[in-house]
Amino acid sequence: MKRNLTCIVCPRGCALEVEISEGKCTVKGNACPKGETYGIDECTSPTRMVTSIVRVSNREDTMVSVKTSCPIPKDNIFDIMSKIRNTEIEAPVKIGDIIIEDLYGADIIATKEIV
Amino acid sequence: MIECDILVVGGGPAGMAAAVAAYDSGVKDVIILDREPELGGILRQCIHNGFGLHKLGAELTGPEYAAVYKDMVTERGIKVYYETMALDVTNDKIVTATNRNGILNFKAKAVILAMGCRERSRGALNISGSRPAGIYSAGAAQKLMNCEGYSVGKKVVILGSGDIGLIMARRMSLEGAKVEAVCELMSYSGGLTRNIVQCLEDFGIPLYLSTTVAEIHGDKRLEGVTIAQVDENRRVIEETKRYIECDTLLLSVGLIPENELTKMAGIEMSAVTSGALVDENRQTEVDGIFACGNVLQVHDLVDYVSDEAEIAGNAAAKFVNGTLEKGETVNTTAGNGVRYVLPQRVHKTSKEDIALFMRVTEPFGKVRFTVKSGEEVLATAVRLKVAPGEMEKILIKKEKFELINGDIIVSLEEI
Structure with missing residues (x-):
């Protein structure tokens, strides 16, 4: 091939x-x-970083941006996206806080501070 | 009247880096005006990664890169006026601004313009058709999705293959939308190769070159667009017209430096960069007014914005302390294959190496850049591949300044 x-x-x-x-x-x-x-x-073994957003439930119209802590297998991107989409968190959030633990070898971590 | 040493207009990556650099150069009385409730500018909505590789040695997302500089501003106790919009700048450095408390007047010894840029809109393109909902500039859609959590659309066509358009193609695909096509008027993409691969190829999104959106269809909501190829004069070729059903059209068709304030101050502008004319210190033609970041020239990497802002911040501090370079300058001009060179003038008495920034007119393979003054060669640089989407930087070493005997011309030849 x-x-x-x-x-x-x-x-x-x-x-x-x-x-x-x-x-x-x-x-x-x-x-x-x-x-x-x-x-x-x-x-x-292609890998990619994934970045997205997670809704902050106790703040009006507020999203926190997130990323995978390391590149993840490309084939798992959409699975990870659906888990991220179904997650909500509560503020306060700091940069680096773990939002979801261990998805395909990576944590989903916050990239923005929400006070 | 609020008096200060240095007033920075804009709290994005350029404004923050300029304020920090000025402070670190010894001028502590620095104020930043930001029209947003939070520092960071456009970085706040750029949640993708790839920022900071050159400058910070780490691959960060936009909000993380912004946070690094935000912390530096906070640690230094630099005063920030949030949700404050500068309305007027005069050439004697009086800045009028407004916020919810009313009108504020500032008098500064030096002003740094760091207002960034805005997107070209549909109005600038003359696309015919109705005016339904569902047509966004790529950056507006990015803000709606990434900051406010809205889903912008389900079937998407993107016009323009600049980086924001490419990033949004990936972002919308990840959120479950179907991106039907990215159309690019030019015969090449204006985006970084990395983005073409990771934002389009990864998701099987077709990129149509020399193609534009010719018509917009729909009444209340966008129902579809007619795309068509264009000829070498960028005119639509009728027989190539093709209908694509979609509910969303994103426009990623260029950025315009936001220079209304610059023009109010009577500062001379460049027709090519749409930014002020500056010297190597990023000082405009008006003494004590500096410009940096996307308001001066549209950059492709934020790292270079921070670099440029540091130059402006350091120089503004020197201006306040009375130690900034004065005296004669020579002009820099763009020769063969080069669209513009910035700074547009340089002091041959400068005590440090001078970096020239430039963009090429069209994509080339292997080229040699030559920087000449009269018959003297000041610098050369070889690049394996160049494109208008990627800014080039060439250093003139200070030992070469004594060879300067007239305008400096930068040109390239294919080798």
Whole structure:
């Protein structure tokens, strides 16, 4: 199987062609070793940071912004989003407070202070 | 009349960094005016990550980046007037503002303009059709979703592939909306490659280049848009018209520095950046009035906004202390392939290296930038790939200043 990717490690944006056969990835089109690592990671275990908001139940029209404490597997993004959407918290909240514990290896933490 | 040494207009990333830098340079009597109830400016609604990699060495979200500077402002006891809107700035540095207590007058020794920018609206685009609900600027939709928790729409078309439009494509997809298309009038995207990959490709959202929204349909609520390809003169090609059903149209079609106050003060402006003309200290043509951040030039990274604001803040402090560079300047101009260069003039007597910031006219592959004064080469820089969406920075070392013998021209050649 072949996959065409755009490398995002630097602004050059190399067009990568990753050949995946028998569990091995070969990357072509990369100008530097970082591109090879990026290409392999993207095709074997792609991860993303997720950022969203959680409603603050005891403050009118107030949302607190949140993020995953580390990148999570790309395939789990929508599952994490639905858990975040069904969560409400109470103020006060500080930056770094854990809102939901351990979802696919990451905590959901607050990125904004609500006094 | 409230007297102070330095008055900063705007409490976003530029205003906060400028005030902190001025304070740390020894001028403690600094006031910030902010029209919002909270410091942070646009960062408050930018809940995505990617801020601070250059400046703070960490990848933060917008509110986290804002909090770092907010804490610095608070720790220093810098006075902030919240929900206070500056209405007028004069060239003798009297600033009139209003808040719920009425009219306030400030007299400052130096003023730093840090009002940021606003979005271009539908009115500026001349799209024909009715005026239904469901048409937002991308930033307005971002505020409604991220700060107030509203769902903005379910089927979305986005016009403009600038970074805010791309970020909103991802944000709306994550919240369960279907983003049908992102249309870009130009033949290339104005957004960062990283955003094209992580905001569009990740969610299977098509990006149509050289394409625009030609018509808007719907009575009370938007029902759909007609998109069409454009020719090299950016005119709609009739036979390519295509209807897309949608309830929401987001416009991400450019940012305009918010310079009404600058113009009131009679400060000379650049037609290209839509910001003031400044020297390397970010001082405008009016002594003691400085400008920094998106009100001066629209930046793509907040890190560079903070850098620029520090230059302005340090210089404003020097101005108050009477130690700021005076004397003759030479102009900088944009040559082949370069759209603008900022600062627009520099002191050849400057005691520090001078960084020139610029944008290219169109995307190029590998290029060499050359900074010349007369026949003398002051600096060169090679880049593997350049695009108008990514600001370039080239340093002129102070040892080279003695070679300056006239206007400085920055140009590029493909290599």
